Amino acid sequence: MITTCVLAALAGLMFGLDIGVISGAQQFIQAEFKVTDHVIEWIVSAMMAGAAVGALGAGWMSASLGRKRSLLLGAILFIAGSLFCAAAWSPHVLILARFILGLAIGIATFTAPLYLAEVAPERIRGAMISTYQLMITTGILLAFLSDTAFSASGNWRWMLGIIAAPGALFLVGLFFLPDSPRWLLLKGRRKDAQVVLARLRGDETLVEKEVADIEDQLKTRQHGWSMFRENANFRRSVGLGVLLQAMQQFTGMNVVMYYAPRIFKDMGYDTHAQMWFTAAVGLTNVLATLIAFALVDRLGRKPILYAGFTIMAIGLGVVGTMMGIGIDGRGEQYFTVAMLLLFIVGFAMSAGPLIWTLCSEVQPLQGRDFGIACSTFTNWVTNMIVGATFLTLLSGFGNAQTFWLYAALNAVFIIITFWLVPETKGISLEQIERNLMGGKPLRKIGR
Structure with a gap:
């Protein structure tokens, strides 16, 4: 159970890495491409523009495809965006790559806390959500340390590309995560939800009670x-x-x-x-x-x-x-x-x-x-x-x-x-x- 929640919280780590990594790379990007401060602002802010778009679509996506598949798509976009950043041959390409990274972050920041809230047992739900927040700040710190290590060579491409590695680990780990039991019940897959909850909780009595509680909550429709x-x-x-x-x-x-x-x-x-x-x-x-x-x-x-x-x-x-x-x-x-x-x-x-x-x-x-x-x-x-x-x-x-x-x-x-x-x-x-x-x-x- 803890492994499942921590793995999902790694989405927060990717979020933090993407926030922090651009900070140390800017001066080296500016020197290589010889661009103005205004272009650097666009390179920085393109990620947030992508995240806004990603967050807007994440609600529909998590409801239609499921929380797990949404996180999988976010991880794939994160890896692709990171590698695209590292290979960027012009400022405009780098802006586009940062936008793709933003799409991944927008999806992850909407879906990961939702998934955590739905799979974590009530007694540790608050701690798991807090872990997600802590992972964001940890990701920022790791990105700053990584930038510091690469700053001696001034290799901004490695600064931006190295974060694809934890993204790949996150992608592999996602295949071992179960679907959200709440989403399964929302789709009418009661037996599948019971199997997942039995795996997560390990107590049949708790499983039946939680299934009943979720079904009761789902009667309150969002409008x-x-x-x-x-x-x-x-x-x-x-x-x-x-x-x-x-x-x-x-x-x-x-x-x-x-x-x-x-x-x-x-x-x-x-x-x-x-x-x-x-x-x-x-x-x-x-x-x-x-x-x-x-x-x-x-x-x-x-x-x-x-x-x-x-x-x-x-x-x-x-x-x-x-x-x-x-x-x-x-x-x-x-x-x-x-x-x-x-x-x-x-x-x-x-x-x-x-x-x-x-x-x-x-x-x-x-x-x-x-x-x-x-x-x-x-x-x-x-x-x-x-x-x-x-x-x-x-x-x-x-x-x-x-x-x-x-x-x-x-x-x-x-x-x-x-x-x-x-x-x-x-x-x-x-x-x-x-x-x-x-x-x-x-x-x-x-x-």
Whole structure:
């Protein structure tokens, strides 16, 4: 059972690898193809454009083909996209290859958590979903370390192509995964679902009870689009999910993930130091994510979000100030790096994992698939906007002003969290739904 869940969570690892790998390769791609910063922005953001498209189609795909087959298609696209990136003979080809990689990531980020939720027993379901989130941050760290190893030779093709190897392992492992029992029951294949659950649970009594529970749940049909058109309260929850995902991206976190070496270059570091500090960003991201897992059910969502947005606003504000006054000595360099790492801690302990949690909690059952699909699509679109504008902001707006802008946005998010975000700690999904549909203000639907 654990092996099945961990293997499915490896989809998160591939997601993290794809996010992180482009960061260290950019300067070498730019040198070989002699392209502008604007073209680099398109190379970076093409992946997010593909992911948005992939996520849109993943709902239909996972329902029609099944969760396992959708993950298989995602793994094949991931391998093909990685090798295509490594072989790219022009910037335009590289943009297309990154788009294909994005399709794979969009499919995987929708399907893998869904599959995990459906095959994991209730007692470890939360831990398995958390494992998926942790695998994303681990993938980013491994990509940064891989980039650092290849940076000595400047071989960006190996940087982008090497991630096909874990993709191939994931593809092979998928053939040993069972189909989702919930999907099998959705397709009327009750006996097959019982066989899978017997393999996963090992207790016939539990199997019969779970089959009955799933069949009872399947009687609640999804009709999110009609609800969205007809029910103003549901439109509020969808709007909140969309807003939360936009907030997550406009914290500036993925600016650091995609452009860390460039940021460290602007602090005065040489290429070798840029790559090692980028690896430090990845390690900090992994370790700080564990803070959220430890505190979310003790302190609640809103206190952690308040702390996270405050830390991020301070961290980026100080980085902007240091860049504004000039970073001359070694001590000033280290201090600025420390403030950037503080920002990473703020994100990884709060908005990183908690936004996804809140987006699923605030959607009513009959419209949950639609609501989560809207917020996930928003995540990728705003992610693309961030990736496609950062270098332009640096050149046109200035280094200090760009970081101050993101610091100001984090300060605004503190106010938005107070006015609109509910505290859902210890509240059942059913109670949240009753409060939402009863017309309570959004920030009070968790009471």
